[in-house]
Amino acid sequence: MSNLDREAVPSLCGGRGFVVAEPVRELLSPRRVRLGESTEVRRLLPNLGRRMVGAWCFVDHYGPDDIADEPGMQVPPHPHMGLQTVSWLHDGEVLHRDSTGSLQTIRPRELGLMTSGRAISHSEESPRPHARFLHGAQLWVALPDSDRHTAPHFEHHADLPQVTAPGLTATLLLGTLDGSTSPGTTYTPIVGADLALSRGSDVRLPLDRDFEYAVLAMSGETHVDGVPVLPGSMLYLGCGRTELSLRAESEAGLMLLGGEPFEEELVMWWNFVGRTHEEIATARHDWSETTRFGEVKGYDGAPLRAPELPPGALKARGRVR
Numbered sequence: 001m002s003n004l005d006r007e008a009v010p011s012l013c014g015g016r017g018f019v020v021a022e023p024v025r026e027l028l029s030p031r032r033v034r035l036g037e038s039t040e041v042r043r044l045l046p047n048l049g050r051r052m053v054g055a056w057c058f059v060d061h062y063g064p065d066d067i068a069d070e071p072g073m074q075v076p077p078h079p080h081m082g083l084q085t086v087s088w089l090h091d092g093e094v095l096h097r098d099s100t101g102s103l104q105t106i107r108p109r110e111l112g113l114m115t116s117g118r119a120i121s122h123s124e125e126s127p128r129p130h131a132r133f134l135h136g137a138q139l140w141v142a143l144p145d146s147d148r149h150t151a152p153h154f155e156h157h158a159d160l161p162q163v164t165a166p167g168l169t170a171t172l173l174l175g176t177l178d179g180s181t182s183p184g185t186t187y188t189p190i191v192g193a194d195l196a197l198s199r200g201s202d203v204r205l206p207l208d209r210d211f212e213y214a215v216l217a218m219s220g221e222t223h224v225d226g227v228p229v230l231p232g233s234m235l236y237l238g239c240g241r242t243e244l245s246l247r248a249e250s251e252a253g254l255m256l257l258g259g260e261p262f263e264e265e266l267v268m269w270w271n272f273v274g275r276t277h278e279e280i281a282t283a284r285h286d287w288s289e290t291t292r293f294g295e296v297k298g299y300d301g302a303p304l305r306a307p308e309l310p311p312g313a314l315k316a317r318g319r320v321r
Helices: 278-291
Strands: 009-015 024-026 031-035 039-045 056-066 075-081 083-091 092-096 103-106 112-114 121-125 132-141 155-158 163-165 169-175 190-197 204-208 212-219 220-222 228-230 234-238 243-250 252-259 265-269 272-273
Touching: 024 155, 024 228, 031 056, 039 132, 039 163, 039 204, 056 083, 056 265, 075 103, 092 112, 103 155, 112 121, 163 212, 169 252, 190 243, 212 220, 220 252, 228 234, 228 252, 243 252, 265 278, 272 278
Parallel strands: none
Antiparallel strands: 009 265, 024 234, 031 039, 039 056, 056 132, 075 121, 083 112, 083 132, 092 103, 092 121, 112 155, 163 169, 169 190, 190 252, 204 243, 212 234, 212 252, 220 228, 220 243, 265 272
16 A cells, blocks of 8 residues: 655654553544545554554555445555555455566455565556455554565465454454464564454453554444444554453454554655665655666556655654654
């Protein structure tokens, strides 16, 4: 997923200075962003009040949208570096192409995981023909310094482990939850899980005390640790929890995101995650003027142009709120 803002602003992320080291209930409201021709997303991270959750540094929620008579998702080729993209669907399909030659249709409850490493480019589009409804989330995971220059690659996992309890089915995207581990490649201690709750369910989910967590509401009416969380909003939970109470007033879908607080300071601008202004400026130049990010073959359209850099140097300052 690309950040299509034409006036992209830097996000100053990472560092432990603003990690909440105890349980909290901090409700985050989304910012609405236009994505392509017919898709509007609700952006939860980076947020004015919260920049990261563990290594999760970017969260968009979209749909459910009726795209029966629309082109659906149409995101032209664009670059990434220093991060992983996570594609997750509840309805519809997304066709992924990238500069390593990957071509994959991602369907509901299948993991599309792209590790950009030092440089990659990709496109995302609704297939033709496509399903009537499109509903999902696109997320980024920041790579630590030791792994951010790794070779780019793409993974598709259609068969993911599940954790079940009365009224709950949790599908594991990344990391480990209640003894089950996802096959998706991770580079920091992290967890991502899709939670499907039946009407009237009241469950407690085991958590890691050392992780910070947030819950993204995808659908339905849910109380998370007693707080009503509506679809398209996210509740930040802090650290220090060993379990999480969930109560569903209707059939509901949530995403649990967590991980050890990310220690490194980052600069995130447009579709790049780096450490310095010079890195970001070089990446922008290379996308426009060189072949560093490779070529996405088969997409019917021109690649995205990078926005202008803001005046002044970009600086990494930790978890600025």
